[in-house]
Amino acid sequence: MTTQATEDEGLHNKTSRSSGALLLEVQGLVRDFDSLRALDGADLSVREGTITGLIGPNGAGKTTLFNVVTGFHLAQAGRVIFNGKDITNLPPHRVFQHGLCRTFQIPREHQSLSVLENLMLIPPGQQGERLFNTWFRPGAVRRQELANRDKALEVLEFVELDHLHDEYARNLSGGQKKLLELARTLMTDPQLVLLDEPGAGVNPTLMHRLTDNIRYLNRERGITFLVIEHDMDLIMSLCDPVVVMSEGRQLMTGSPEEVRRNPRVLEAYLGGQYAAVEG
Numbered sequence: 001m002t003t004q005a006t007e008d009e010g011l012h013n014k015t016s017r018s019s020g021a022l023l024l025e026v027q028g029l030v031r032d033f034d035s036l037r038a039l040d041g042a043d044l045s046v047r048e049g050t051i052t053g054l055i056g057p058n059g060a061g062k063t064t065l066f067n068v069v070t071g072f073h074l075a076q077a078g079r080v081i082f083n084g085k086d087i088t089n090l091p092p093h094r095v096f097q098h099g100l101c102r103t104f105q106i107p108r109e110h111q112s113l114s115v116l117e118n119l120m121l122i123p124p125g126q127q128g129e130r131l132f133n134t135w136f137r138p139g140a141v142r143r144q145e146l147a148n149r150d151k152a153l154e155v156l157e158f159v160e161l162d163h164l165h166d167e168y169a170r171n172l173s174g175g176q177k178k179l180l181e182l183a184r185t186l187m188t189d190p191q192l193v194l195l196d197e198p199g200a201g202v203n204p205t206l207m208h209r210l211t212d213n214i215r216y217l218n219r220e221r222g223i224t225f226l227v228i229e230h231d232m233d234l235i236m237s238l239c240d241p242v243v244v245m246s247e248g249r250q251l252m253t254g255s256p257e258e259v260r261r262n263p264r265v266l267e268a269y270l271g272g273q274y275a276a277v278e279g
């Protein structure tokens, strides 16, 4: 690639990162657990086309924010706007139908189902689930099952788990389970995927595969990502912008470099993870 092309590409990325439409807006979220305020007026924006990072010290409220945005926990105050629609406190399956998917810090695979079956469970509005269709339109149900299976196999090939399609999900390694989690989100053609610590417990080889997949899906399929991660090298190389949370609210948003240099960010990490940010 020529220098000019590289520069043009850099310019294009920079422009799209700063000017893409707002896809997710989190405004003033509050969530208490008994006397503990886990989210204390949390704000966050994700622009279309970005891989946005979400960092912060342990207990900052990152996973709680994911849980509230995706309907797994109720917000006590604040709003979640996705694609211009208010989705605050919708149940998880309704959030999912809007095109917003997530993975979990600890993968939630169906252990006693095969890898392929784990994916075939996913698509919303499966014809076979509706009693009317099962009785009166068995052909349509069968066609959809076959289409789901084809799509599942295609997704498994993409994440390079196709050779394990018949394996029980419980037998996968930690890294393979993370890939399966990503694969599950891809069954729905999502607009935004929230990844909760995709790198945790994943060996370097699978980590490269996972980050390559995320970059490809972002660039070629237009999927936007919001990524919680403690591995600062991964965040700094994959994400732009990076949002920093501390004590239940946003501390700052900036480029990886701006975040790395901000003294308030270092201060927030003092007492545990200073080295991780600095390094």
Ligand SMILES: Nc1ncnc2c1ncn2[C@@H]1O[C@H](COP(=O)(O)OP(=O)(O)OP(=O)(O)O)[C@@H](O)[C@H]1O
Pocket: 033, 036, 037, 038, 056, 057, 058, 059, 060, 061, 062, 063, 064, 065
């Ligand atoms: N279901 C829950 N019940 C009670 N307290 C909770 C619950 N979920 C989270 N918390 C508390 O809320 C605070 C924020 O937790 P959260 O998991 O959102 O932080 P985090 O930034 O994701 O941390 P980490 O990086 O360690 O995963 C913590 O003090 C945590 O103990």
